[in-house]
Amino acid sequence: MSLTQADVRRIARLARLQVNDTEVAEVEQKLNGILGLIEQLQAIDTEGVEPMSHARDVALRLREDVATETNRRAAFQAVAPAVEDGLYLVPKVIE
Amino acid sequence: MQWEVVIGLEIHTQLSTQSKIFSASSTTFGNEPNTQASAVDIALPGVLPVMNRAAVEKAIQFGLAIGAKINRKSIFARKNYFYPDLPKGYQISQFEVPVVEGGQVTIRVGDQDKVINLTRAHLEEDAGKSVHAVHGMSGIDLNRAGTPLLEIVSEPEMRSAAEAIAYAKAMHSLVTWIGICDGNMQEGSFRCDVNVSVRPLGQKEFGTRREIKNLNSFKFMEQAIKYEVQWQIEQIEDGHKIQQATVLFDTESGQTRMMRSKEDAHDYRYFPDPDLPPLVIDEAWIERVRSELPELPEAMQARFQSQYGIPAYDAATLTSSKAMASYYEATVAAGADAKLASNWIMGEISATLNREERDIADSPVAADALALLIRRVMDGTINNKTAKDVLKKMWEAGDSADAIIERDGLKQESDTGAIEAIIDEVLAANAAMVEEYKSGKEKAFNALVGQCMKASKGKANPAQVNEVLKRKLD
Known part of the structure; x- marks a missing residue:
């Protein structure tokens, strides 16, 4: 599998990454290099091996259902670019 | 052409936990904006999610209640998209391996039962x-961010708006019954996305579907589906193709309108979340949850039919909520006849509660008070019609049935002598009606009974009036 420049532009847009026209070719080449390595991995016979979803073989730790957090709005909002009436303000969202 | 409607539902249920799914913030609804949004919820750099045990337990409860498979190992994944109410830039959800797979629920439309299969249910965080x-x-208010959700996905097996509503109601009843969700639709605790497509009757392949997002009332759901179905059929009949799209239902205009089309549909680029190792659920946990599950609506319905000898319709209605079922059982336990109790609860009690928009749990007439009223009908102290008036007074004043009957002198007249005297008076005063009856007009008899009841101010025992009147006339 290899990516085209159109794929690169699309992936960049989905990830909100700015990749300008001069960079597209270079990114395409690098990404295809990585995909080449993955292709080598995929050639290995993994019949009967359970797919791995996490690098460490541990189970998820669970906490008890207790609400212990306190209200720290003032501290968090002190560094926000714009707030009003306790709300974070962002450029208008259209739906 | 005959069209067939195909509907599948995705229901987001907020799990009723104290704290959020991955942080120790409170989940209380309606507080000041951003006062329940911790460093984890607003996604400050370096924070890590820690899973809430109660959210997992509620997912297990749900899975067992619908007879589904509980995956012993399930995986959390990142669903990537950008929106200001999602500060991390991804939602933690489950993708390839959800916690619950399969299961089914029986719905009833008219007098038809139908089994709807579920695809899956997965844990995720709300935005x-x-x-x-x-x-x-x-x-932006992030108080809701991180509230635990169980997203319940059905197979596309519903074939009408009525079936879709029946399914949504069955799910609503189930999640509130087992206590994993408060079911409050106004507050968004139970939100439905409905996938709708149409195809010519008999065609095997599904048509292209459109998804109606975020319906939070059964009434709007019905309106939205009906509008959407009609719109799709008209489009196709006019020679257009349906484009896959996400639409919103505008409650003002009663129409659906496009939110986004497939071209800019989200490509979520799911991948396993490296912050969260697999969720492992052991046998002992599942067995403990199973042993603690309450009796489920379907089982209770079957028991009501056999134990109390009431019809299937009554049993289904009385088990539509846990509160109603326990009210019914308490009424019967306090000595009311099982069928009479059913009639009163489905009739007068439900009608009055609906009118006042109250829940049966807050009924001003408690189950034992209703039972006493029914017993007074059973032992002949008052007749059915008087009982309805007594119930009204019980409702308003909170007095017992006996106190009202005594105070207002409503005791039914069962003294044959007194009834005969009333009947003689009525017969003397209504000679014309008597003639009509004697010439063969059966209706005149009922009119005479009515006159007697009126003369007794409703207190005469109607069965006795019938009997004596018949004896005197024939």
């Missing part, structure tokens, strides 16, 4: 809310 525009900007 925040875009509140309103301030100076041309949007306000």
Whole structure:
């Protein structure tokens, strides 16, 4: 599998990454290099091996259902670019 | 052409936990904006999610209640998209291996039962809310961000709006019954996305579907589906193709309108979340949850039919909520006849509660008070019609049935001598009606009974009036 420049532009847009026209070719080449390595991995016979979803073989730790957090709005909002009436303000969202 | 409607539902149920799914913030609804949004919820750099045990337990409860498979190992994944109410830039959800797979629920439309299969149910976090525009900007409240959700996905097996509503109601009843969700639709605790497509009757392949997002009332759901089905059929009949799209239902206009089309549909680029190792659920946990599950609506319905000898319709209605079922059982336990109790609860009690928009749990007439009233009908102290008036007074004043009967002198007249005297008076005063009856007009008899009841101020025992009147006339 290899990516085209159109794929690169699309992936960049989905990830909100700015990749300008001069960079597209270079990114395409690098990404295809990585995909080449993955292709080598995929050639290995993994019949009967359970797919791995996490690098460490541990189970998820669970906490008890207790609400212990306190209200720290003032501290968090002190560094926000714009707030009003306790709300974070962002450029208008259209739906 | 005959069209067939195909509907599948995705229901987001907020799990009723104290704290959020991955942080120790409170989940209380309606507090001041952003006062329940911790460093984890607003996604400050370096924070890590820690899973809430109660959210997992509620997912297990749900899975067992619908007879589904509980995956012993399930995986959390990142669903990537950008929106201001999602500060991390991804939602933690489950993708390839959800916690619950399969299962089914029986719905009833008219007098037909139908089994609807479920695809899966997975755990995920809720997003925040875009509140309103301030100076041309949007306000973001992250109090809801991180509230635990169980997303319940059905197979596309519903074939009408009525079936879709019946399914949604069955799910609503189930999640509130087992206590994993408060079911409050106004507050968004139970939100439905409905996938709708149409195809010519008999065609095997599904048509292209459109998804109606975020319906939070059964009434709007029904309106939205009906509008959407009609719209799709008209489009196809006019020679257009349906484009896959996400639409919103506008409650003002009663129409659906496009939110986004497939071209800019989200490509979520799911991948396993490296912050969260697999969720492992052991046998002992599942067995403990199983042993603690309450009796489920379907089982209780079957028991009501056999134990109390009431019809299937009654049993289904009385088990539509846990509160109603326990009210019914308490009424019967306090000595009311099982069928009479059913009639009163489905009739007068439900009608009055509906009119006053109250829940049966807050009924001003408690189950034992209703039972006493029914016993007074059973032992002949009052007749059915008087009992309805007594119930009204019980409802308003909170007095017992006996106190009202005594105070207002409503005791039924069963003294044959007194009834005969009333009947003689009525017969003397209504000679014309008597003639009509004797000439063969059966209706005149009922009119005479009515006159007697009126003369007794409703207190005469109607069965006795019938009997004596018949004896005197024939």
